[in-house]
Amino acid sequence: MREHVSGRVTVTPLEQPALAVHAASLERAVEELTLALDDQLGRAHPGRLFDLARHTPTTAAALAVPALRVHGEAEAAPADLSVHVVVGPAHRPYHEVRAPRLDVRLWLAGKDPAAQATPLLAAELVDRDEGAVLALRPDGPERFLDLELELTPLRLRDLRRSELDRDERAAPELVGPDEPDGGDASARAELDDDWDDDPRRRRARARPAARRPPATPTLDRLAVPWHQLAQAGGLEAAHHRDELVELVRARLAVAEPEPLVLVGPAGAGKTAILHELARRLAAAAPAAPPAPAASAAPSDPATALRPVLFLDGSRLIAGQGYFGDWQRQTLDALREARAVDAVLVLGHLGELLDAGKSAQSDDNLAQLLAPILASREVAIVGEATAEEWALAERRNQGFARAFAVVRVDEPDPTQTRRILGAVAAELAAREQVVVPPDVVDQVSALCARFLPYGALVGNTVTLLRRLVEAQVQLVRPALSRADVLARFASETGIPHRVLDDQQPLREEEVVAFLAARVTGQDEAVARVARVVSLLKANLTDRRRPVASLFFVGPTGVGKTELAKALAELLFGSRERMVRIDLGELAGPDALHRLLGDGVHPGQLTEPVRRQPFSVILLDEIEKAHPVVFDALLGVLGEGRLTDAAGRLADFRASVIVCTSNLGAEARAAGAGTGFGAPGGAARARHQAEHYRAEVQRFFRPELFNRLDDVVVFGSLGAAEVAAIVERELTKVTRRDGLRHHRLGLEVTPAARALLAERGLDPRYGARPLKRTLERLLVAPVAAWIADHPRGGASTLIADVDARGQGLVLRGEAGLDADAGPAVSAALARIEQVLGRAAAVRAEVRQWARSPAMRRLVAELALFDRSSRQPAFWHDRDLADSRARAAAAARELVAGFAALDAQAVTTEDLAYEAYYRRELAAADGLSAEIAQVDNSVVGLGERLFASLFPPRGAVSLTLHAARTGWNDLTTQAGVMREWAMRRGASVSWYEPIAVYDGPVNTPAKKARGKARPDAAADDGARAGARAAPSRPPDRWTWSKVSRPSNAPPDEPCLIMVVSGGQAMQLLAAEHGAHRVTRGGSTAVVRVRFRPEGLRPSTEAPAALDEEALTEVRRWWPDKGVCFDVRLRRNFPLGQGGGPDLAPMLGAYLRWRVLGDHDDGGRG
Structure with missing residues (x-):
């Protein structure tokens, strides 16, 4: 038994690998395999039964076989490949070692046959293709099961003469008298078998056979019976889509139905329409007892339940690893579907173009299905987005032309509101959760504003279902606007204050936030702050990116830093900025690298598809190849770009920031200007006009006119330089080495002036400052700490040396020894807070690195990988349950990350208060640490609860x-x-x-007269003071x-x-x-x-x-x-x-x- 990454399992009999079963759970797989084996063994020749079962006890083992060659290292030892084997006794003194996945059987003599088999298996794999060896790596746990069957085998006397030489009796395929074909040649030969001369048997065979549904073992094993799920109420209804549902139903009801493909945006309701089709077909048929997936047809064709079976590409090729196996399995499934007049739902048709391909062959399911689709023998329906279908038409025109396209457009606003209202009412009635109409409107508004991919109705319904299910898990009776905002902020990463219209976000706060991270660019910060105000007020153009900004100015003045600060403010993290260095896209392959080549993803389109809420930084745009500018016209104009694979990347929820140094050299060469040159408002205005003119001169008008604003960054003056030095020095004083040695660092004004002079350059701006700090300050401080014992000084003072060329350090004992008792007590209090802060920070990280958290992070990573595959969402219930678990895990991971950041910040503030002798801050810092400590307890309890299934x-x-x-x-x-x-x-x-009968209770002497027997016929509670005489x-x-x-x-x-x-x-x-x-x-x-x-x-x-x-x-x-x-x-x-x-x-x-x-x- 193999467990796959998707959660499904494959069960393969050792002696009959062709009967492998791929199912959603182990129970379902065992059930289907039992049915298949019962049918196979029940028809097997009695002489073969001995070969089809194991006759001796076996044991399982996992061998580490050195067979995986290390790429690029020819001399390196191969890495181990985990190979599962079965070991059992054979003819003495041999043991049989079988590796099912390698199709290898060994007979070995010795006490440890498994160890003996390891070098032999390694030798077997040496000559195999590297791709074939890599394909043998298990994608999940493997183990061996014992399956026992009880059956009545065939007897020799029951076999006809023609069956004596066969391995098994043919599967019964009884044909009714009204059908023109009485069977194939072999069946007619059976009827004419001259070995049976009994005239009574001949007359019995000549009588018309009773019509029974044909056997469908392949469909029962592979397909998902949507018609049975519909009868059990397991499929969601499609509200207000009656016209499309009836259209599909009518076109599939004809004698030779044309294959259909529903083409429309993701989330427009294509799958819901097919679910509703299965519901209506099931509702039109009379109730019947449960039966196999496709073989439950009543005898009356007029009232027969027409099976609707979901059978996508991954299911059609499941469990078939040998040449020709998946082709035979697919043809068997189609033959059985034709026999029971089933409707086959093939899922996303674009996947069929790649299903079945391997390193040795380009054969795929689409090629195999093309002639069958043209013959119209089976009712087939699939779905695809417009982009996927356009790609399918380019890759295999014959396959695409066989389908008739049914357009499923996104519902109009009126119909969308009706659908959402019906879904909300259905969820409220089923889950007993109140869903107010204003909450539905809020969910719809958030999806329309911030979810660019897919149809609005699909995104809203999906989010609404997750919200209601979360309320059910939390045992809450109603869904509120606060719940919606909290969940949406958690899933998208957009800060709550940007989403909530009730929470103000003043422009002064935005300016202060950005100015604290970018020094000396007040005009640029003010212009960027307006973008935040537009997004908060929802006044941006929905047809374009949130903003298209062009940052221009000298090097090293804060252009990239302001883009990172904007990402942190809008999307909650500086990591939500995607930086693309267009200087690397100056060659003729620039467009392929930007958009991908159909195999490798594009550097621009793929990050935006993964995370549409981000800041896209196009750095050094003037160095890009001209074809890049042509591609950016669609991005800046309509916020849309299609990659080489035909997939759409939507930029309408992104902020586009282009940076450039155009005009910087000409500006620096001008008289009276440059780094640190004096000037006033006139100089700033002239500088802005210069840079804007340079940008307008360089770019074509159609590109320049698509920019929302050209933000000019000016040169840094003396005040800005001093502020940057102060900020960088503050970062140095917070480094762990100084904290560990309880050492304060003071830099004199003269030393600060020297650092500013040496660290800033007119050509490179503030970028050399960090290197100067490391060279002139940090390296000498490190040497001083290494040369002096800990505790010898509490303050280290950096000053300019006698020559004025460098810095000199001296340590001082500080004022602690001479301070009064109150000051000493306050310092001791801050030291206590420091110790507690360090302990809490260590505890937070211990929780964050615990095995339980690692398991959650691994499950979250697995969900993120698997959810990007279209097949993941085919089983909607399973996908939704895993999405809910991933959301809960994401909340825990984010909670511990936030606590870690809060603990680090509090510890930094405590160190700063200690060094600066801010004694009054002790109580506030202690309260902050206590808050973090209490939050750790709450998150730890939630983490413990996540180890168990949710309970009411x-x-x-x-x-x-x-x-x-x-x-x-x-x-x-x-x-x-x-x-x-x-x-x-x-x-x-x-x-x-x-x-239930009379009870004798002994009398109490203390009460005098004894009480009579007390009858308890009605089940009343017995008296506590008198013990009954019987239990x-x-x-x-x-x-x-x-x-x-x-x-x-x-x-x-x-x-x-x-x-x-x-x-x-x-x-x-x-x-x-x-x-x-x-x-x-x-x-x-x-x-x-x-x-x-x-x-x-x-x-x-x-x-x-x-x-x-x-x-x-x-x-x-x-x-x-x-x-x-x-x-x-x-x-x-x-x-x-x-x-x-x-x-x-x-x-x-x-x-x-x-x-x-x-x-x-x-």
Whole structure:
């Protein structure tokens, strides 16, 4: 059995590899394989049964075979290839070693045949093609299964003479009397077999056979029965698309249906129309019991259920690795589809052009299907986008011409609103979640504004379904606008303040944000800030990019830095900027590199297709080849560009920034101008006019006129230079080496002036400054630290040397020793904050690098890779569930990344406060660290919950002796308090004894007169003070508002916790809790179940049989609780019970991080 990356499995019988089954799950694959084997073995010649099964016990092993050659290193040892083998005894003294995927069988004599087989398998693979060896790498786990079948084999006396020499009896294909062809030549030969001379048998064969549905083993194994899913309610309805649905239905209902292809934008409803077709065909047929995928046709053709089967290219070639196998399998499937008059849905037809290709052959499914499509023997329908269909027409004209095109255009706005309203009402009724109309409008508006790919209706419906399913998982009754904004911001990366119209974003804030990152370019920052205001106000032109800006000016003045700052402000990260150096695209191959060549993706189109919300930086645009300017006309004008593979790249959600140095040399050569030259407003105006004139002179008018703005960057003056030096020095003082040595760095004004003079150049702007800082300041500081012991000085002062050519360093002890007690205490407080900040930062990173987080990151990476494949979305339910899991994983990853950034920032501020002796900042920094610490706990609990399937509720059963009832309720109380603090609700249930007959209760002497027998015919609760003379017949559970003061009939209590994200953490309470108080000991047993209350009539004492392992020991008199698993003591809470927060926090670290420590919280 092989598990694939897509989650599907392939099961292959060792002795019959041709019967390999490819299915969505192991259970389905085993079921289909069992049916196929039952049919195959039931028809096999009795003499072959011995060869078709294993007769001796076998074992499985995975061998590391050195067979993968290292590319470019001829002398390097080959890398290991994992090969799974089966080892079993053969004729003594030999063992058989079989490698199914290599089609190799070895017979070896020895004690370790698997080890002996490794060099032989390596030798077998040496002569094979490198591509064939690479194809043997498993794409998922492999293991071996044992499958047992019970069947009645054929007997020799039941075989006809013509069947005695055959390996198997032919599959029955009974033909009705009304059909012209009575069967093929072999079938007629069977009827004329002269071995059977019994006239009664001849008359029986001459009678018309009863019409039965033909067998469809291939379709049952490969196809997805949409008609059965429709009958079970598993397909979504297509609202307000009746005209297209009936058109497709009518064109497929004729005697020789023409193959159809639905062509339209992604998300326009092509698949939904085919789902609706299957729903209507299923609704028109009478109800029938479940049957195989395609062989469930009633005998009456007028009321027959016409099968609708999904069978895309990947399914048609699944499990067929040998020459001619997938061709035979495809033809068998089409033959069976014709026999049952099925409608075959082939999915995205563009994939058929590549399905079946290999390194040795270009044969593909499209070539094989072309003559069958032309014959119109099978009803076939597929789908494609306009770009995919145009590419298919170019690559295989004959295949494309066989299809009749049905255009599925995007619905108009009125129809879109009707469809969205119907989908929202359907989701609300099915999931019991309120979906207000204004929320639907908001989802539609966000998709129309920020999702450029696909149809609006498809994007909106998909997002709306994810939102409703998220509310169901979180047990929330309604979907709000805040939920929509939070989810959309999480999925797209666009900051919440840009999306939310209710949250203001003042232009002054934007200018301050950009100016803090780009120094000395106030005019450029102000012009770029207007772009943010336009996007926030939704006043941009939807037919063009968000903005097309041209940054021009001298080198090293902040053009690229401003583009990065704009990406950080608009899209939440500086990494959302795509930089393309057009200086590298000056050759004749520039257009192929920009748009791709059909095999390799384009440098411009592919990043935009992956992430349309980004800043596209076209650096040094004046150096590009002229054909690049022609390609940019469509980008700047309409925001669209088609790559070499025919795929559309949409730039309408991107900001285009072009940078250039045009005119910089001429400007610098002018008299009275240049770097640092004095001037005023007139000089700035003249400079701007100069650069704009140079840009307009260089570019053609049709390109220049498509630019929204030409932003001019001026030369840097003395004030700007000083600000840049100050900013870079601040970065140096925050480096880890200075922090580790608790060393402050002060740079005198004279030293700053020297750094500014040496680090800035009229030709290169501020770029040489970093190199100057490293050479004149950082390298001497490193040498000084290496030469001096730690703790010898607290401040390092950098000043100009006597010659004025470099810097000299001296260390000072600082003012700490001479400071007063208050100052010393404040410094000690900041040092404590520094230590705590470092500990919290380390803990955040420990969580972020834990095995659980690595698993989530790996699953997220797998989702990102697989979701880019069109086949991933064919199984919509599976794809949506994985998308929801990926969104939850992405939130956790982003949460830990944000906490890490917050912890680093707080630690930086603490170091800065320590060096600058800002003593008043200690309390604020301590509160900031505490906030990060609390957030770590919440994210850790969510990470722990992600290890388990989502649950709506959990239950805990607490049981003790009657004398331990008070300890039991105390334990339940602290668990309730912990759950309530995390947003969960708690319900209580107590047991009631039920008697089906009369019960004798002994009299109480203290009460004098004995009570008569009490009848409990109605199942009433027995009195707690008088023990019945026999056990109850059954038990029931009654909901109570709070635990009783006195124990019930049985000292047992069930606690049901609903809602919240940390319920699974209460599994730490499962087990026995021993309480020692005043010389006596009581045991409270707690059983955790990941489900709500389940009806039970068992005795409560039988419910805690699982909770036998001791987990905690309490000593209320000592105020201590010892956790047996963690081997640690915890102080008891105020109520005498344990404080669960630190105990469950430590348990959480133990389970997720493998750490018995609590991160300093204990």
